[in-house]
Amino acid sequence: MSEGSKETATRVQTFMEPTPEEPPDLLLRHLHASRHGLSTREAARRLVQYGPNELRRRGGRQWPQELARQVTHPLAMLLWVAAALSFAVGSQTVAIAVLLVILLNALFAFVQEMEAERAVETLAQYLPQHATVLRDGEPALIEATALVPGDIVVLEEGDRIAADIRLLSGAVDVDMSTLTGESVPVLRSAELTDLAAHRLDAPDLVFSGSNCTGGEAQGVVFATGMHTQLGRIAALSERVKERPSPLEAQVRRVAWLIACIAIGMAIAFVPVAMFGAGLSIRNSVVFAVGLLAGNVPEGLLPVITLALAVAVSALARRGALVKRLSAVETLGSTDVICTDKTGTLTENRMRPMTAWTSSAVVDLGPNAHVREPDASITALTECAVACTNAFLESGEPGDGGPAERAVGDPTEIALLFAARLLGADVDPTARERRRRHQYEFDPTRKLMSTLDADTACDWLHTKGAPESVLPRCDGVLTPDGERIALSEAERARITSQVEQFAGHGLRVLALARRALPPGQEPPARDDAERELCFLGLVTLLDPPRPDAAEAVARCHSAGIRIIVITGDHPLTSAAIARQVGVGGEDPTVINAQALGHLHEKQLDAFLADGREIVFARSSPEAKLHIAEALRAEGHVVAMTGDGVNDAPALRSADIGIAMGRSGTDVAREAATMVLTDDSFATIVAAIEAGRQVYDNVRKFIIYIFAHATPEVVPFLVFALAGGAVPLPLTVLQLLAFDVGTETLPSLALGREPTESGTMEQSPRPHNEPVIRAPMLVRAWLFLGLIVAALQMGGFFYVLTRAGWHPGAPTGPGAPLHHAYLQATTMSFLGMIAGQIGTAFAVRTQRASLRSIGVFSNPYLLAAIAAELVLAAFFVYAPPMQALLGTSALPAHDLALLLPYPVTVWGADELHRWLRRRTAVH
Ligand SMILES: Nc1ncnc2c1ncn2[C@@H]1O[C@H](COP(=O)(O)OP(=O)(O)OP(=O)(O)O)[C@@H](O)[C@H]1O
Structure with a gap:
């Protein structure tokens, strides 16, 4: 070596x-x-x-296990029992078909869950x-x-x-x-x-x-x-498995309820078929198995998981990262947004406007014309430069705007700009050399101070909210730079000046200093920040975001109440609230500094009457109290926050929202949603997406439930006719319909665009179940029944056209057998055509189809095209004809099917129109 x-x-x-x-x-x-x-x-x-x-993570995805989990979950087990039963009574074909149903469903569920997981995992990027x-x-x-x-x-x-x-x-x-x-x-x-x-x-x-x-x-x-x-x-x-969301848990319960009904129906069918229609036990069991397999909603859950995951990915692209799938549902029922002001409603790009001292006023705005500053202004700028941690990178501001050259807190950056305009040297190295100690910005005190060495003494430089700085001052600087006692009259003059500035929506910072003996151990904070000499005020302009007012208006029409919780001055906060439309022309402003002493009941009383409120000068603790009080009232609360101390409030809200740009890692950790653009409008977009997902889940639930009626009716007609009517739909046709042609459209419905009027509704009560009785009525007794009637109409039409009368034999060898095969095919295709109409009908819950656009969901169009190709394969491919008992239909019969979708959709459209009309009246 x-x-x-x-x-x-x-x-x-x-x-x-x-x-x-x-x-x-x-x-x-x-x-x-x-x-x-x-x-x-x-x-x-x-x-x-x-x-x-x-x-x-240890190991990759154990896909054989995952797949095994899909074929062994309880609803699949039910189908296994069904397959075993038909095998036991000697119908291998049906048994194999049911096994195919299990496998296909498992495969679909597996692929969907993988997709869902991938969508969530890519969020980290x-x-x-x-x-x-x-x-x-x-x-x-x-x-x-x-x-x-x-x-x-x-x-x-x-x-x-x-x-x-x-x-x-x-x-x-x-x-x-x-x-x-x-x-x-x-x-x-x-x-x-x-x-x-x-x-x-x-x-x-x-x-x-x-x-x-x-x-x-x-x-x-x-x-x-x-x-x-x-x-x-x-x-x-190790891979952490997400707990099922409340929506998934609810749907699981409903899926089981439906499964139980299906079991009950299947069991009841056997004696009816045996004694009513005189069927053999074998045939009765086979039909019962078909009914069971057709009605167990085993595909429902994965579709919901995927719909949530798709929403999570879409939200991420719009600037809102949601950490849990279930948060999407919660967003949909949010009825109160507690938002901070700076950076969320406003741009967080502050520009200096005025430097004000007891003896001088300097305009720092766009038309600034700075003359030789007096001693009070010089002291003010020195303090501004010393008491910041931001820095301006070398080079003149100008070409891409000053903010692009600056690093640090926007308030401090603006102070440095002010200081530079006033002629100060803002070199961070000199500042660091002089700094002996820092008392960090404390959001409860609303102050920050530094201890800086100078030739004759050490200076304690303080800046912060005027109400925090002024009470700590007992002196003020003269134009010559001399310290004199701060009279009560002067104090009142300063306060009224602060109010005047704040009333114009300006952020006002007060600056002060104090000389301390050089080189001593830095004193405790309370001992340091007192007996200060007031130097002056700097005002900053942080305009509202251009899209904030519109987003606020959207919240109002969507029945969402906005509460602003900000650390800023009550008058500044009120001005900004007025500009963006929170709380109307005269918003209720509560100085939250008093909130600490407020009794819980008083806070509840403030919040109880549904008013929009601005809590100014609030602390992170106040945020927590407000979130708790609102939640106790039963509200679903979204709360923004960015500091370390905001973490408890973010956790306590239903949706904690942290800022991706300006927030701390701790806040992002505690939040459920992170905004990559820090904008209030994105919160509103996320709520809209939450509502959309919930609506879409309801859409495909109705769609999936609607097919139960046309699946059951043929069997009922057959059983109740006591043998006079042959079976209008074979068991294998039913299964083919169930897995072959139904799945893709239901997936596509999960991707419906937002229905118009979604943000004009009041928020959904958070305890409202996802499946409500009117939905079941619409699915089973309206859409389902129309499809069933059309389907049976087609069946009887083809059969009677061939000379059939009740009781006439249609079995193999009988002269009517071919007509019977064509009739069941008609019933099979009638069901598919009807469900296409249902798919278009359920695309909206209230609005007209025209309002969202007939072709606005390309996924659905593609799914229907695929469904039609599959249906043609089932009807025209000879092996499929042999298996399913289908037979080719002449063109004029196919033409008969054309109005089916339009009839189903049209009936629903009319119904929705009537409902909208009665709602208006
Ligand atoms: N870096 C700072 N140094 C000193 N004082 C500051 C600093 N930043 C803010 N302040 C003062 O403290 C007050 C509260 O600031 P805080 O950051 O808690 O809230 P905010 O930025 O005003 O508003 P919001 O809570 O809406 O983000 C400000 O109004 C300002 O007077």
């Missing part, structure tokens, strides 16, 4: 066994890493060596997780799958930790519930060590799959992918 390859071999070995418990410098040496991070080239090499940082690492000494945002051992990772509040990491500096609070089940966050710090602790409890290690809920730290990755603790937890790496 050459020297080089020997060295690689040793390196590989040391890489594989890093011990995170060893001292940091030794660990770094063993990982061949440094505190400045890896080079891009080295990282790429390691990625090849270790593979991507992802959890691989839409939302790659990211991590900040040091590459070539610079911070870089990379996809978490590209993390390698030796990478230096920067962790911040809200990050999901993507690898096992030894902290090297800083401290973070970590929620490790995915690993330990313990949801109380624990402190992990580079300064703490406990060699005796179990690895998961080691105070200087953090693990993949946990969440950083506070603090900042840097650390070195020592394990990725399957080598992480998460990778080792075998249970987690």
Whole structure:
């Protein structure tokens, strides 16, 4: 072995066994890493060596088992019994046909479930997780799958930790519930060590799959992918089977109910056929088996799962990632949306408008003309630059707009723009050099502060909501930069100025500072943020999204109530609410800071009367209280959130919605739906999709149920006629109809476009069952009965035309036998033609077919074309004729079938028109 390859071999070995418990410098040496991070080239090499940082599921899909599961589920078992019965009475052909039904259904279900699973799995691609690492000494945002051992990772509040990491500096609070089940966050710090602790409890290690809920730290990755603790937890790496959604559970119950009815009918049929029609026990059992196989709705469930999955994929393309199939149904019955304002109703692209101090006002808007600033403005800009974490990348704003060159929180970016307009140097390096400590932005305090070194003293710089900053101020700056006491009159003047700005929908930030003795230990937050000197206000404009007003109007017509829960000023929030149409001309605004002291009953009273409300200055806790109160009232609540502290409210709502762009990983983790475009309009689109799926499920349920009547009626006529009428439909024809020609159209109905008026209805009550009595009446007694009448009409027409009268023999050898074969064929094709009409009829529940377009569902047209080809094969292929007892029909008989679909659809169209008319009157 050459020297080089020997060295690689040793390196590989040391890489594989890093011990995170060893001292940091030794660990770094063993990982061949440094505190400045890896080079891009080295990282790429390691990625090849270790593979991507992802959890691989053990083994692929065990398809033989899956297929076996499909042929052994309880409804299939029922069919097995049916096949065994017909085998026992000596009818092998029917037994084999029933087995074929079982197999075909299993195959369909299998393919559909695979499709559904694939649709959900591909969602992960839409939302790659990211991590900040040091590459070539610079911070870089990379996809978490590209993390390698030796990478230096920067962790911040809200990050999901993507690898096992030894902290090297800083401290973070970590929620490790995915690993330990313990949801109380624990402190992990580079300064703490406990060699005796179990690895998961080691105070200087953090693990993949946990969440950083506070603090900042840097650390070195020592394990990725399957080598992480998460990778080792075998249970987690296995395929997780989704629990059936409430819709699926309901349909399963109904499927069983129908199966029981089918069993009852089949059992009752045997004595009727034997004693009424004088059939042999063998024939009676065979017919009973046919009835059973035709009516057990074994295909219903997979079709529903697939419809949900198709909706999930469609939603993903529209910008809403839904994590569970069942969420689609919940979306459909959502009746309250609790939304935040910034970024959801507004663009979250803030532009500075005004800088205001006690002695100067500077317009920063589009026509800004900034003259030599006075000392108060200079102090204001210094504070704005120091107390931010955003940075503007070098280069003048202009060519693609300033926001494209900026990184960080939009509020802070806008402050930096303001500062630059006012002539300040916004270089982040200088800022970092001076910063001694940071008191992070706290959404409850609504403040952020930094402690920055200066020549003579340290400055505490504070910025935040004016109501939070002003009470902490006791001084104000003169135009010459001198601090004087803040009089009550001046305080009142500032407050009224804030209200004036906010009333115009502007976001107002107050800035203040305080001199502290240099070089001292940073004081506790409460001690630091007091006795401040008020510097001034900066106002920012964050206009409503262009599509927000229309989306709000759509919610209103759809009976959905909107509640805005925002951290912003009551007047700013009211102005924006008015602009987008929430709460009408004079929206009810509640200052949620008072909400903490509100009694639960008072909150309930606010929410009870169905008004739209704006909760301003609210905290994450207020969100949680509001979600709980609404749910207790029986509402189905969708709630948006993006911060770490929003996670409880997101979990407590029926649909937690996190922001894909601006939100934290923790919020995305807690949410059921993630918006990739952060827009309110996407929430409304998702609700519409939820309603559409539910409607479509109902459509194919009606379609599938409707065929029961034409399947049963021929047997009833036969049995009740006491032998005077020959069987109008053979058992094998029934089975051919059931699996051969029915499945594709029912799948296609799951992909119907939205029916007009879907968003003009009130939300569906969440406890309303998916299958309601009127649907069954429409399926069985209206559509089904019309098809059955047409089918029997065709049968008797062909038979009597040949000279048949009740009781005349039609068996093999009889002169009427050929006519009988043609008559059953007519009845078979009549059923298919009628069901085509049913398919078009059920495409809408209320609206006219014209309103959605006759050709607007290409899947259905293709399915019907396939159905017709199959029907022709069943009727004209000689082997099929021999098997099914069909016979070729002359053209004039086929022409007779043409009006069937139109008759069925037309009758339903008329019925719907009458219903719409009576609804209007
Ligand atoms: N980075 C920041 N530093 C200091 N204060 C801030 C910062 N961001 C926001 N604020 C202040 O805190 C208030 C609340 O902010 P928060 O982020 O909780 O809600 P929001 O962005 O105003 O609205 P929404 O809840 O609708 O997103 C703001 O109105 C502003 O006055």
